[in-house]
Amino acid sequence: MLNRGVQEELLERGYSRRQLGRVAALLGTGAAVASGAAPAFGQSQAAKAVAGAIQIGANECWTGPFPAGQAAAAKIVAQGNRYDPDGEREKLIKTVAMVEKLPESHILAWPGSGDPLVRTVISFCSPTKGLVTPDPTFEAAWRAAAWLGAPLAKVPMAQGKGADVKAMLAANPNAGLYYICSPNNPTGTVTPLADIEWLAANKPADAVLLVDEAYLHFSEAPSAAYLAATRKDVIVMRTFSKLFGMAGMRLGLTFSDPALQQRMMRYDGFQVTGTLPMTAVACGAAAYTQTADIKARRAEMVATREATIAWLTKRGVKVLPGSEGNMFMVDWQKPAKEVQAALLANGVQIGRSWAIWPTVGRVTVGSADEMKAFCVAVDKVLTA
Numbered sequence: 001m002l003n004r005g006v007q008e009e010l011l012e013r014g015y016s017r018r019q020l021g022r023v024a025a026l027l028g029t030g031a032a033v034a035s036g037a038a039p040a041f042g043q044s045q046a047a048k049a050v051a052g053a054i055q056i057g058a059n060e061c062w063t064g065p066f067p068a069g070q071a072a073a074a075k076i077v078a079q080g081n082r083y084d085p086d087g088e089r090e091k092l093i094k095t096v097a098m099v100e101k102l103p104e105s106h107i108l109a110w111p112g113s114g115d116p117l118v119r120t121v122i123s124f125c126s127p128t129k130g131l132v133t134p135d136p137t138f139e140a141a142w143r144a145a146a147w148l149g150a151p152l153a154k155v156p157m158a159q160g161k162g163a164d165v166k167a168m169l170a171a172n173p174n175a176g177l178y179y180i181c182s183p184n185n186p187t188g189t190v191t192p193l194a195d196i197e198w199l200a201a202n203k204p205a206d207a208v209l210l211v212d213e214a215y216l217h218f219s220e221a222p223s224a225a226y227l228a229a230t231r232k233d234v235i236v237m238r239t240f241s242k243l244f245g246m247a248g249m250r251l252g253l254t255f256s257d258p259a260l261q262q263r264m265m266r267y268d269g270f271q272v273t274g275t276l277p278m279t280a281v282a283c284g285a286a287a288y289t290q291t292a293d294i295k296a297r298r299a300e301m302v303a304t305r306e307a308t309i310a311w312l313t314k315r316g317v318k319v320l321p322g323s324e325g326n327m328f329m330v331d332w333q334k335p336a337k338e339v340q341a342a343l344l345a346n347g348v349q350i351g352r353s354w355a356i357w358p359t360v361g362r363v364t365v366g367s368a369d370e371m372k373a374f375c376v377a378v379d380k381v382l383t384a
């Protein structure tokens, strides 16, 4: 049940009484789904991994956590009887604050970033306050907006570019939430900080800007984190699922003004952020300061990505320009779903495509060996 104060606020924000029931059901169980809204919340957004296939479809890292992170996680297993054996959560927050130069009060840790992403939509959008995103982008926010009945404006991206922030504002000058993923999933393109700042300064004062930096460590792009400290209406989000190789361990971060955190916590938030798996917390805290490992892993990914793109280009395959992430997009010049299926039949599982560009599919950068196997499979599929 939603308490009376929350009900009143939601009614003021434009919800009908029937929609309040749906919100309560979603927040209570995490599993309620409006008819027709699929896939269900609670299901993995990544396509199911096909056993035995080379996994370059879900933007995971090709390898696991750094040695320092693995050692810290292994060490804490013996103290698994304690919720938080030695202030581990606090150590993580202090470490992140030091690295990001943010006040501790502005940092929250989550079990991955999927929860705060969807939670942000639910907290700041409503049937009268829409969501604006580029297209293509990570779709989780779209599904949350559809579930809420919040208007959704998808603003086409130019190939090779970041988000068109002016077009985003024009698409809905009265939205509740503007979402920018930079580097963007699936294009890997970066939205310049100057554009992000412009949107923060020009959006309506009561709207929130969410900057999803899931792939930031794979690029050398500067972070928007400072905006979370200098403004009261910007949330910057990170995950340990990508470069840190911790997708299955579940750890993410948000940076924002504490008042925004409160607005995201009107339902069970402190349960979610207060009691995280200590293995993930200890691993994340130890990994966050491993700057040499971060740099080396980024360099390895960039070298593999560029070698793969060079091979594809030489083979006459069109790769979209501008990726700074651990993924790139290929224009197969025919339905991307067909190529995805043909590659899977050859033991390589690549990523999905987006409706806006049906001939274009996403490929995650795996290890050098995995990408060589991918090239062999591409050659076979295109020759057939």
Ligand SMILES: Cc1ncc(COP(=O)(O)O)c(C=O)c1O
Residues within 6 Å of the ligand: 058, 059, 111, 112, 113, 114, 115, 117, 138, 181, 185, 212, 214, 238, 239, 240, 241, 247, 251, 252
């Ligand atoms: C852009 C973006 N944001 C958020 C997420 C959520 O990831 P996680 O919940 O593992 O942190 C993903 C996962 O692929 C993503 O691509």
